[in-house]
């Protein structure tokens with residue numbers, strides 16, 4: 557095993573009830589009186605997205621915070637889909653895991669269908685930028701890697717997942733490729749790698765996004781099988797292995 561090595565918005569920023577962006581504006585006021593300045597349309601849309609995320613967090617509560625509190629302290633877990641490691645950082649500070657495996661290929665996707673994903677053009681524009689993010693993650697968690705708490709695995713989750721023993725993890729958080737077939741595969745692979753009674757959790761259940769409800773479809777289908785029972789089916793979904 558190699559050891560060291562979308563959020564959807566619901567409505568688009570343009571013309572929605574929160575923002576009211578219009579083409580050509582150089583500064584945009586939201587309904588809460590925030591100003592979203594920026595020279596280009598793309599920059600304004602990005603700012604509007606960030607604003608919406610914060611807005612939702614305030615009004616919908618911190619669902620991820622609730623999830624973090626469900627994960628047992630001192631446990632062994634994995635985050636599938638790491639990006640820059642922001643959630644990994646929260647996992648470390650709240651869960652204080654004995655081991656945290658971070659799994660991500662940090663690969664720029666050039667295939668069609670990924671243009672609106674952050675790793676296919678919406679944020680990062682090429683492989684060099686993905687490599688830079690990977691290096692940042694290595695630096696960010698260098699201290700925890702040194703003590704053996706964090707282990708970074710660069711590669712697709714289904715492939716990396718197969719390297720672990722069955723029933724190794726206390727929990728796995730799935731937030732990688734959101735397309736149906738990838739989430740389905742992640743659920744199948746990691747269900748065998750989680751202990752009985754352990755948790756299979758993840759992000760973006762009930763969200764459409766560029767992945768066209770891939771997460772929701774895969775999770776709904778998966779819970780009809782006998783491997784896991786639903787604990788919580790909210791944006792942060794939680795399943796328990798039986």
Ligand SMILES: C[S@@+](CC[C@H](N)C(=O)[O-])C[C@H]1O[C@@H](n2cnc3c(N)ncnc32)[C@H](O)[C@@H]1O
Pocket residue numbers: 562563635636637638639640641642643644659660661662663675711712713714731732733738
């Ligand atoms: C939504 S971001 C993850 C966000 C991160 N969990 C957080 O909350 O900060 C999705 C990530 O999945 C990664 N990814 C794409 N395909 C993947 C795959 N096959 N296996 C694991 N991760 C994948 C992308 O490189 C990207 O970093």
